[in-house]
Amino acid sequence: MATQAPQKMDFEQWKEGITKAVGDPKWNAWDCDIQMAVNEYNRHLSSTAGYVSLDWQLIKAMLWVETGANNSQWNSKPMQIGVTGDPGLSSFLSNDEGSDLILPPAWKGRLTTGSVRSIPTHNIHAGIGYLLMRMANFEFQTVPASDPKVYEVTVKRGDSLEKIAKAQGSTPETLKRLNPKAATLQPGQVLRYQKASVQRVITGWRSISANMVAQRYNGGGDPNYARKLNHTLSLVRSAKAVACAQ
């Protein structure tokens, strides 16, 4: 019961601080860098199924919720990805969770642990990329190779679709599609196949909202994260943004 009262007070205290920040000369400090990065991601991902362009103002609001200009890390890690104890950056840079599909080609190889931790624009790029990676729905699917030619292979004793697919640079799904009647393999049987591989692909996107950012980017560490983000976003939208060269 003793913990009920401070909850409101602390959120109100934070709200007061962020409302004052609107008049801060640093309020628009990262606007152009954010816009540039968001535009790059939007261009790169626009062709994926169900992608809705990311709103750069949401990222600006995130920067203020994550650090804010009064924090010393505003000039190095404004989105806080890569701070000590954060597993997020290493999973983003490892490409194990789909970041290779998210990151625009021009940024591949440019982001490193060191650069994300010290160069604010790199931190912003990594933060946005990580957020998008967490919003994407991925699946492993058969992706045809650029070579459209249909090849043939003769089944040997002990073969299976998996074994043949592996040996021929194809996938069991491709073999099944091209040989619908080959339910049981017989030695001497001729199967058709195309070159293909199983790859991670983006199949859709979660709808990006303050609650979703709190859940997928913040991980519920701050119980007031979504409220903070919504409040800051309303301030960002009502204030004047700087004009940036495109």
Added chain:
Amino acid sequence: MRTIKLTTLALAACIPLWSLATEIIPQPDERALREECSAHSQAGMRDCLARRLADSHKALKQAEEQAASALGQWDEDAKYAAQAKARLSASGKEFTQYRDAQCSWLASLAGGAAGNATEIRRLSCAAALNLGRAAQLRDATSELPLK
């Protein structure tokens, strides 16, 4: 009638236990600590919780020293006082192990989040457990009859 009498006696027997119980000061749980530090940005919140953890370590150390001192002055046979001291020390070690494992698990509930979420959860958990343990030690030894 007999049942009523027995119930009344049973209730009466409980009353002194309640009235004699040491007043327990509620300790903030880990969520309450996160709420308190939520007045800051995420970076500031982490710093705030790191300070709360440092304070909780001090509070725990002080409570451990006070508990050991109380056992040293306990008006009890030396054999039992020594046994209680040894068990206090052993429970302190086990507590540290439990705290670290529990807070590591709680931190993992941040899932694949980026930034400070994992540390925010770990720091608030460890601070809350330290404060709880300190309160337990104080409560347990506050009423020991001293020599």
